[in-house]
Structures are given as C-alpha cells and as structure tokens.
Amino acid sequence: MTQSRGRPTRWCSSGCKAAGEAEIRRLGTILAKFEEGRAVDALNGHTDQRRAEVIADLSGRLDRLYGVEVQEVAADE
Numbered sequence: 001m002t003q004s005r006g007r008p009t010r011w012c013s014s015g016c017k018a019a020g021e022a023e024i025r026r027l028g029t030i031l032a033k034f035e036e037g038r039a040v041d042a043l044n045g046h047t048d049q050r051r052a053e054v055i056a057d058l059s060g061r062l063d064r065l066y067g068v069e070v071q072e073v074a075a076d077e
C-alpha cells in the first residue's frame, strides 16, 4: 500500500487489521478503567499524577493505532 502525504497509515493486510483492531479494543478497555478512576478522583477533589501519565500514554498508543499523525517533538526544542 502506498502512503500519501497527510493520510493516516492504514492496515497493510487483513491479519494486520484484525490484530490492530484487537489491540485497539484491549487498550480502549484499559483506558476506560483509568478514566473511570480519574472521574472518581475528580469527584473527591484530587488528582493522581501517575494515573494521568498512564492515561496520556494509552491515549497516545490508541492515536497511533487509529492512524492519527503524532508529532514527535524534539525534547531539546
């Protein structure tokens, strides 16, 4: 499959698609649990930095699986 500029990368085969979609479901389930915990924390008036980091990490991995263009920003810029 050819990639055109600005278009998300899509699955290269049906096996690749099935594996990718299974991973999306798995990560989505985990993310929902963490977001539920964050909502409970918010109700109790506090935030959990470690949980926020995990949510950001899971969200980034899901974005990449969905084919969202992720800017890899250089740390020293």
Ligand SMILES: [Zn+2]
Pocket (backbone or CB within 6 Å): 011, 012, 013, 016, 017
């Ligand atoms: Zn593939």
